[in-house]
């Protein structure tokens with residue numbers, strides 16, 4: 001109990017979701033995976049470009065390889081950023097309070113994403129279009145790339161820290177800025193898991209990119225053949241996926257138990273099984289030396305896709321589990337608040353002027369003006385008979401008048417039939433008949 005008292009429990013924003021929650025969750029999971037795929041490729045290719053450019057200082061073939069890889073970064077970067085809009089909006093809507101709280105707690109770091117992104121984009125294009133210009137000064141050219149690379153390493157780190165911080169409201173009291181948010185469990189294992197995935201997916205992507213039939217390098221290699229490039233990329237995917245055998249369990253074991261459930265466990269095991277299958281297939285491909293993009297290779301891609309699907313779902317299950325108790329506390333808090341607000345509103349005495357104004361309004365008269373006056377005047381015949389005549393008929397019988405207004409009969413041969421007013425409530429009919437019978441019509 002004491003523990004719960006210390007957890008900050010804000011009120012939720014009491015607006016309905018614009019779509020059913022399940023639909024939004026689906027959009028969130030799917031669009032996030034799509035977004036992160038391109039972010040993985042963007043980061044992985046940047047690291048590889050940097051690495052091969054360094055190797056290229058000694059062996060020009062690697063410089064060519066770096067240049068070939070660099071050609072893919074800007075496209076993947078743009079895709080990743082654009083596709084990030086959907087998950088960002090979905091998470092804002094679904095986890096408003098959690099997400100905003102986390103963002104607010106890491107304020108400076110969070111907002112620094114904007115300059116980091118701007119810096120990375122500009123320097124990335126500068127790097128891309130100055131290969132020939134800085135041919136004589138490769139070190140400088142590499143130095144240009146080091147900044148976008150640093151930025152691409154930092155931005156996901158900030159995002160991930162925030163998304164992680166969001167999961168642990170019971171620790172929010174300890175957090176004072178970005179650095180202290182790093183002390184929360186799981187930040188680093190999660191980050192390494194992400195980095196390894198980036199390299200694995202980039203290897204797979206470049207394997208296909210270099211392996212396609214129509215591939216011709218924009219700049220000639222001296223010695224490296226197409227199959228060599230593919231071999232290198234397959235090796236990378238194999239190594240990076242293999243390293244997840246360490247990062248994966250590390251991540252799972254450092255997850256605070258509050259969000260761990262059997263369903264999460266099985267989803268993760270499902271993902272691991274498919275990853276292992278992909279590993280074995282890749283291993284056999286590597287040993288056989290056959291780099292063809294055939295059905296066997298597509299099986300690898302399919303297995304890894306299933307793995308990613310499982311892991312994305314697991315990530316979501318953990319989040320929901322981890323926040324369940326807090327969400328319940330927050331819902332209760334929101335309800336109490338709304339009830340208190342409603343009560344206060346009901347007991348609020350109206351200002352004197354409003355009360356006076358209200359007392360001058362005769363609801364029956366209002367209704368007569370808006371519903372009846374087009375056809376009935378006081379003492380002259382319009383469409384209907386004059387009110388002097390009409391009201392006298394019901395002088396002692398308001399109930400019968402109410403009945404007539406609701407569903408008039410057919411009476412006078414020289415008049416058309418009156419239209420009925422079945423839509424009026426009983427209260428309105430009472431007000432109306434009180435006015436009709438109480439008013440002096442002449």
Ligand code: HEC
Pocket residue numbers: 368371372373374375376383384385390391393401404405409410411412415416417418419421432436
């Ligand atoms: C579209 C025109 C029209 C509107 C609007 C209309 N009336 Fe009439 N009213 C008539 C006509 C026509 C008659 C005569 C019908 C008949 O005698 O068959 C009539 C008849 C009556 C009578 C006499 C009924 C009787 O027993 O002889 C009363 C009372 C009456 N209206 C009240 C109302 C009230 C109150 C309203 C507003 C809620 C209203 N009317 C709206 C056209 C209208």
